Amino acid sequence: MTEFGFIDSIVRRFAALPANGFEGIGDDCAILPLGDGTALLFTADLLTEGVHFLREATSARELGRKALAVNLSDVAAMGGRPVATLLSLALPEGVSEAWAQEFMEGYHELSERYGVALIGGDTTRSSAGITINVTALGRADEAHVKRRSDARPGDVIFVAGELGASGAGLRDILAGHYGTPLAAQHRNPAPQVEEGQWLGARREVHAMMDLSDGLASDIRHILDRSEVGAQVELTRIPVAEGADLQTAACGGEDYKLLLTADGTRAEALAAAYRERFGGPLYPVGRITTAHELVWLRNGTPETLDWHGFEHFKKR
Template structure:
């Protein structure tokens, strides 16, 4: 069973039930149009001990921030502003009151930074290991929402930052190197909320999502939803310091934004992004009409069967 095969079966099973105004499954968030041309955005994400984090290598405060950050990243990927969250925790007996208080302090600090309210959730006991579920709610003008299905042939493919630091950090953590810059970055991702809001308002931007499972997997989601292909120039993939090309393409959990933009406006978009945020948009290649993902090295196809994180 694959993650998206399972999701396809869920969609088929629920296909005859009413959507009640929601857009269906397929993007970083569910979309519910509301009054005055706005829409609410909803996303949920799970973190399981031993799968998504190691308690011995991650402080409770860091985990609280990361649990929130990965959900705010989904809101940013749709061009929305996060407004509220719901938090559910299942804690085993060895995660005591002190651990829980430090976790909540990390969660609160990031909530305060982005002005996000905690409006509900649940707590329960776990027989083994910590499980965290966050539901994040955002808001955006309906006209500004960016979807995975909007890429067009000829679009320039961009990412909003260097890739691979988190993957390199995970390697460090597994090797017991807990205090390297990459390990710290892996434990403390920054959701690109301001960047997502700004890109959401730009008409040149067509499709957008966040890079959680890795470029090699996440790009395919845009291609599948849009019915297009892509050519990626390997020499243009921005590799974070201390990482390598394959980790940059496959490592995941970088939480940068991946977007496509109209070719005629792409240069101006990149110039204004640099002026606004002090960091560049990185052009990786272009969208094609072939429905294939092609990796190119110096203009020549390279037969790479690269994939990012798989959930099953």
């Protein structure tokens, strides 16, 4: 069983049920138009001990921040503003009250930074390991909501930051090197909340999502949903210091925004972004009509069987 095969089977099973006004599975968030030109956005993510984090390598405060950050990133990827969350925790025997309080301090820090209310959730006991589930709610003007399905041939593909630091940091952690700068970056993702809202308001931006599983996997979601292809130039992928090209393309958990924009307005968009945020949008390729992903090296096609993180793959 693959993750996306399982998701496809869920979509088919529930297809005949009423949508009740929701635009559901297929994007970073589900969308509920409110009828006044605005929409609510809903997303949920799990973090499971031993899969998403090692307790001995991650402080409770860092874990609290990360649990929220990955959900805020989903809202940002839709062009929305996060407004509230629900938090559910399953804690095993032996987790101290001090650990739980420190976790909530980290969660509160990021909630306070972005003005996000904690409005509910659940707590329970776990028989093995910590499990964290966060549901985040966002708001956006309907016209500003960005979907994976809106990429168009001729669009320039951008990433909003350097890639590979998180994947390289995970490699350090798995090798027992918990104190490296890259390991710290892996444990402390920074959701591009302001950037997502700004890009959502730009009409020349068509499709958008966040990079959670790696460029090599996540770009395919846009291609599949938009029924297009892409050419990605390997030499243009921005590789973070300490990472390598394959980790930048496949490592995952960078939580930078991936977007496509009108090719005739892409340079102006990148200039306006730099003026607003002080850093670049990196053009890494183009959307095509070919219905396939082609890797290029200095303009020449290169055959690479590169994929990002696969949740159900045996390791």
